[in-house]
Amino acid sequence: MREEDKPEIRKLLLFRDMSTENFDRLMQAAYAQTFPAQLELIRQGEPADFLHIMMEGTVELFSGWRDRETTMAVVRPVSTFILAACIKDAPYLMSARTVEKSRIIMIPAKDLRATFRLDPEFAVSTITELASCYRSVVRHAKSLKLRNSRERVAAYIYRQSSLAGNAASFVLPVEKRLLASLLGMTPENFSRAIKSLQSDGVAMDGMRIIITNMKSLEAVAGPDTLIDGSDPLSGFPAATAPSI
Amino acid sequence: MREEDKPEIRKLLLFRDMSTENFDRLMQAAYAQTFPAQLELIRQGEPADFLHIMMEGTVELFSGWRDRETTMAVVRPVSTFILAACIKDAPYLMSARTVEKSRIIMIPAKDLRATFRLDPEFAVSTITELASCYRSVVRHAKSLKLRNSRERVAAYIYRQSSLAGNAASFVLPVEKRLLASLLGMTPENFSRAIKSLQSDGVAMDGMRIIITNMKSLEAVAGPDTLIDGSDPLSGFPAATAPSI
DNA sequence: CGAACCCTTGACAGAAATCAACTAAGGTGG
DNA sequence: CCACCTTAGTTGATTTCTGTCAAGGGTTCG
16 A cells, blocks of 8 residues: 555544554555446455545445345545444445546455554544444434435435535535435435425536525425434544535 | 442453453442433433443433434343544434433443543453454345345344244344334334244244244244354453344 | 224325436547 | 537426325224
């Protein structure tokens, strides 16, 4: 892996508090790789061998059952994914594939597990990271169970705007069909949901969303920090940003 | 708290590996309380002050948004709940209420956080516990997104039977309307789903489910260890059993 | 004994998925 | 550079699924 990646990784919540010695040893065991778009990195059910760190690109975490498939999360740099499976030494519950060309660093799960046993600071960081992941999935499940598709789309748009500093306009970060799946609906329904939100202050131009009436959108979205929020991350707000 | 509770708690995955000294100190800070049925123990949004340990009874974890409410999990002894919020020192994402009279031990979150900073074994146990919780919610979300309501009910019944040693019959552990909410549907739809499963080997007599054709049920349920499974818990299989 | 409450059932309305057709944009290869 | 192909996205028609409303039976508990 590149030497210049190390400071970036070191900034991550998960790695910033551990000893330099342990960090360096972990990085020595790691290796980086660049993958083309649409490559399946991980297949659900397989044993978890590596913790993945996104350095560049975009990765989709998804799951399948029978002939159906659903997007569980979209991961952007710089952040880690598939941590829990590594810790449990258990099969991946989700598959992963690149959405675009991506550079990813992989750390052997074995080294990871060994490290948090001998570095208490790393153990605490892992605990905090996992607790965040857990809360993030709980929010996802709450949104699915408590809101209908129109409300989920509205809440998504409202949140993206908030993250961009209450911007009146922003560009969707990924394909619409991927977003639709993440939000638990078909592409057709996503399309219709946005169209129906025209009457509530949302316009769309290609991949750009324009909010024409923030109050109106807010009324539909019903934003709630216990669903749409993300836990404050100690230190580097930009470092871990899995929210798409 | 009762002295005889301590060995029970000590058997929990979360507490079995820590030093006796730290365990005893944690237990000293804890206190037990018995609550009547239908009492709200925790309200979502409030600061997380205590880790809860179920000793007797049943507790429902649920969430609300606007005027809607949904069951997120049902907790049975002996197990803990609301761990992640305590760790993050963040607001609870879920509310909790007793389903029946319950005895619960509460450990101040502050002591918990202090303890895993000074007891590496406890830190590792916390990591494993959280990873399990995370994977459990991921499964829940997968089931909601990949299956329709009939399939979720079938999978639930199939799994309960498996847990009872492939029993051809078992009694539902909680009220049907609670189960319905947990499985992401209305009580009416739950009722209809079971009725429609009659043609696939499921009969019902009050709270008792009778499986008349296991193969047929399995075909509908499509059981999948990556959705319906639970991670093996090191040591005490009966100790932590949040699966309802 | 009455009052809740849970569960079930039917009728209906609304939400969401499916199927099909069409457009637009992007990439490929001649 | 253009013709072609592929794919994402949109829209409409239709079916399927799910929630809502209303009513009635059964049980529990005060």
